Structure formats: structure tokens, C-alpha cells
Amino acid sequence: MINYIISIAILIAPVLSYSGGAPKETCGDLTPRHRDFTTQTAPPPYSLLVETEAIAGQPLNIVLKGNKNDDNIKGFIIQARHNNNPVGKFVPGSLSQTLECNLKDDTLTHRKIDKENINKIEAKWIPGAELKGKTVEFVTTVVKQANVFWVKKLTKKVNIK
Known part of the structure; x- marks a missing residue:
């Protein structure tokens, strides 16, 4: 009986491991560490909504949402990147938290999502003064379920004024 319980725990652990947010190991490639699964190749059923321009030092609204009501979000990681490095600072919403990849709060990830039908995540991103006159690209990974x-x-380019 104990072997059965251990076997079930080992199978379930990879699915539950990151329910509280992406680990720091995902900072560079934004790839979930789910065991024995690979990324989908079809277009994602999600949209990342951001304006095409932002003002340095002022918050920019970020919305990640399913294209249909049943396109639920179980996990995500979002970065604004310049020269392939995370930049700026995220201000999390109720379903998100920040992760430090290069600098404090430069990456946004999920909190434990207990509700079954979450298909919209809202947050804010603040570009630093050093980004004025530059373009950043928002890069996003979305998890519908572990596999x-x-x-x-999902990428969006934003010009910083």
C-alpha cells in the first residue's frame, strides 16, 4: 500500500509543483518545468493586451486573457524585454505576483489559482527612465493545464517615451 501511495505522489508532484508561480529557473527561456511535456505548436487561444506606447515611470495596463470563455489560465509568466533581458517593474494584481530574474519585480507570474474558470489576468508594468526612447517586447508563456x-x-512591442 505504501508503494502505491508513493507512486501516486510522484506522478502528481510535477503537476502541483508550480501551482504557486513559476520558479526562478524559468527566467531565461520562460519554459514550464512540467515533466515529460512539450510546448504546443498551434497558435495559443490567448491574447496579451497592452498599448503600443508607454511613458517612462508611468504604469502601463497589462491584460492576459483567453480568447473564449473556456480558455482558462492555470499559469503564466510575462516579461518585458529589451535586448532579450527582462526590464521594468511589474505591479501584480490579485492573481499574480512578481519574480526577480535580473532586477526586483522584473517578471510577472501567477499565484495559486484555485478557481477553475480564470481566463483574465490584469496587472501593471512600469518602464524605468533608462528605457526612454527604446522599444521593449512583452514575451509571455501561458499554461492551460500541466500538459x-x-x-x-505572445509578444507585443511597446515604444517607451
């Missing part, structure tokens, strides 16, 4: 996820598929 269904899209890596670095």
Missing part, C-alpha cells in the same frame, strides 16, 4: 502550454508565443 498544455505555449512558450514565448
Whole structure:
């Protein structure tokens, strides 16, 4: 009986391991560390909504949402990147938290999502003064369920004034 319980725990652990947010190991490639699964190749059923321009030092609204009501979000990681490095600072919403990849709060990830039907995540991102006159790209990975996820598929370019 104990072997049965251990076997079940080992199988379930990878699915539950990151329910509280992406680990720091995902900072560079934004790839979930779910065991024995690969990224989806079809276009993702999600959209990342951001304006095309932002003002340095002022918050920019970020919305990640499913294209249909049943396109639920179980996990995500979002970065604004310049020269392929995370930049700026995220201000999390109720379903998100920040992660420090290069600098404090430069990456946004999920909190434990207990509700079954979450298909919209809202947060804010603040570009630093050093980004004025530059373009950043928002790169996003979205997890629908442990074995269904899209890596670095949602990108939006934003000019910083």
C-alpha cells in the first residue's frame, strides 16, 4: 500500500509543483518545468493586451486573457524585454505576483489559482527612465493545464517615451 501511495505522489508532484508561480529557473527561456511535456505548436487561444506606447515611470495596463470563455489560465509568466533581458517593474494584481530574474519585480507570474474558470489576468508594468526612447517586447508563456502550454508565443512591442 505504501508503494502505491508513493507512486501516486510522484506522478502528481510535477503537476502541483508550480501551482504557486513559476520558479526562478524559468527566467531565461520562460519554459514550464512540467515533466515529460512539450510546448504546443498551434497558435495559443490567448491574447496579451497592452498599448503600443508607454511613458517612462508611468504604469502601463497589462491584460492576459483567453480568447473564449473556456480558455482558462492555470499559469503564466510575462516579461518585458529589451535586448532579450527582462526590464521594468511589474505591479501584480490579485492573481499574480512578481519574480526577480535580473532586477526586483522584473517578471510577472501567477499565484495559486484555485478557481477553475480564470481566463483574465490584469496587472501593471512600469518602464524605468533608462528605457526612454527604446522599444521593449512583452514575451509571455501561458499554461492551460500541466500538459498544455505555449512558450514565448505572445509578444507585443511597446515604444517607451
